[in-house]
Amino acid sequence: MKVLVVHDYGPLGRVLLEQLKKTSLVISPLLISEPGSADMTALADWIPEETDLIVNALWLSDPAKAEANPEAARQTVFSIPMALAEHAREHDIALMQLSSSYVFDGRKQSAYLASNPGHPFSQLGNWQWECEQALRTLLPRHLILRTGWSLGRYIQLIQACQGRGGTVLPLSSRYRGQPVASRDLARVMIAVLQQLDCGAELWGTYQYTGAEEISQYELGQALTEMMGADDGVKVLDEAPGWAALEPENATLGCTKIRNTFGIKQLPWRTLMEDELELMRVSRRVEQTAQGE
Numbered sequence: 001m002k003v004l005v006v007h008d009y010g011p012l013g014r015v016l017l018e019q020l021k022k023t024s025l026v027i028s029p030l031l032i033s034e035p036g037s038a039d040m041t042a043l044a045d046w047i048p049e050e051t052d053l054i055v056n057a058l059w060l061s062d063p064a065k066a067e068a069n070p071e072a073a074r075q076t077v078f079s080i081p082m083a084l085a086e087h088a089r090e091h092d093i094a095l096m097q098l099s100s101s102y103v104f105d106g107r108k109q110s111a112y113l114a115s116n117p118g119h120p121f122s123q124l125g126n127w128q129w130e131c132e133q134a135l136r137t138l139l140p141r142h143l144i145l146r147t148g149w150s151l152g153r154y155i156q157l158i159q160a161c162q163g164r165g166g167t168v169l170p171l172s173s174r175y176r177g178q179p180v181a182s183r184d185l186a187r188v189m190i191a192v193l194q195q196l197d198c199g200a201e202l203w204g205t206y207q208y209t210g211a212e213e214i215s216q217y218e219l220g221q222a223l224t225e226m227m228g229a230d231d232g233v234k235v236l237d238e239a240p241g242w243a244a245l246e247p248e249n250a251t252l253g254c255t256k257i258r259n260t261f262g263i264k265q266l267p268w269r270t271l272m273e274d275e276l277e278l279m280r281v282s283r284r285v286e287q288t289a290q291g292e
Contacts, residue, residue: 001197002026002050006084007057008035009286011152011278016057016186023190025197032058032080033289036072040083047087053094053196054084055189061150063102063245066124077127078134085139094141094196094203096189101148101177101209103129106247114146114205114256122245132205141203143192147185148178148209148252151268151275154219161233170238171220177250178209179219181271182278191263202260207252210268216246226272 003025007013013031020027028048032038035058047054058076060066066073081097088095102125103118118129135142161169188208195202214222220235257263 001052001193002028002048003053003055003193004028004030004047004051005055005057006030006032006080008032009282009289010059011182011275011282012059012185013057014282014285015183015278016055016189019186019190020193023194025193035076035080036069038075038080040079043083043087047091047093051091051093053096053193054088055096055193056081056084056098057189059098059147059150059185060124061100061147062153063122063124064242066122066127067242067245070123073123074127077124078131081131082134082138085135085142088141089139094143095135095139096143096145096192097131097135099128099132099144099146100124101146101247101250101252103132103146104247104250106175106249108249111251111253112207112249113253114207124245141201143196143203144205145189145192146205146207146252148180149219149250151179151181151210151272152279154179154216154223155227155276155279158220158224158227158229158233162229167232168234168236169220169224170236170240171216172239172243173215173217173237174239175216175243175246175248175250176213177216177247178211178213178252179268180208180210181268181275183274184210184266184268184271187266188257188263192257192261195261206257206260207254208257208263209252209254209265210271211265212267212269213251222269223272227276
């Protein structure tokens with residue numbers, strides 16, 4: 001199977017491509033360094049002929065960034081996937097698209113199921129839900145993979161606090177979810193691709209997160225300790241300004257992906273240090289590329 005991987009400089013795209021090299025799949029990478037300003041009119045020239053499946057690994061996971069630049073968020077989360085889907089429909093290509101728990105409003109008391117309809121209230125969630133609905137109408141051979149919190153996003157929050165010389169990082173225990181590491185998400189995506197390569201016609205919507213539900217406050221504590229930042233950064237059980245964009249319950253049920261593809265959840269805690277290192281490497285790669 002010939003697979004096109006659309007990615008940016010983030011850790012997910014890099015680790016996904018590294019792991020795909022170890023498979024029998026024929027991989028073509030497509031780097032979109034600035035997804036928010038990409039030229040969609042050139043899309044047809046970017047996609048190799050005889051592509052069987054497109055993996056869109058552009059993973060926007062921070063609702064605050066989406067609110068700060070809604071046009072760029074719309075481009076990344078909706079316009080690019082729609083352009084890929086239109087091309088895929090015209091050329092009989094399948095598409096794997098990422099979404100997230102931000103399509104939900106967080107009012108449900110238990111974990112959200114893949115079959116639950118979205119009810120978003122942020123720019124990120126709105127465009128992800130619009131994308132999901134459009135894909136279901138436009139392209140029968142689609143696979144939507146909703147994810148939990150990006151572990152890397154919370155590492156960045158701590159690093160930003162350190163960079164400002166701050167001592168207090170507010171994160172509330174009211175907001176609960178499940179983080180997922182880039183390497184683990186790449187593992188899941190590859191496992192799905194390999195089964196599709198074997199002829200499985202298992203299209204639809206699936207969900208994956210790392211094992212263990214946790215609050216944002218507890219997650220901040222775990223990460224500051226792992227990063228050795230707990231001496232300089234104190235995590236305070238208090239809602240930050242961007243908490244208004246967060247569903248209070250962001251937990252996702254992952255039974256469907258386990259029963260369909262045999263994919264089990266891995267504990268995100270075991271991948272905290274790996275995520276930190278992946279982010280460091282990705283940042284160096286991006287800085288080097290921008291300097292060229």
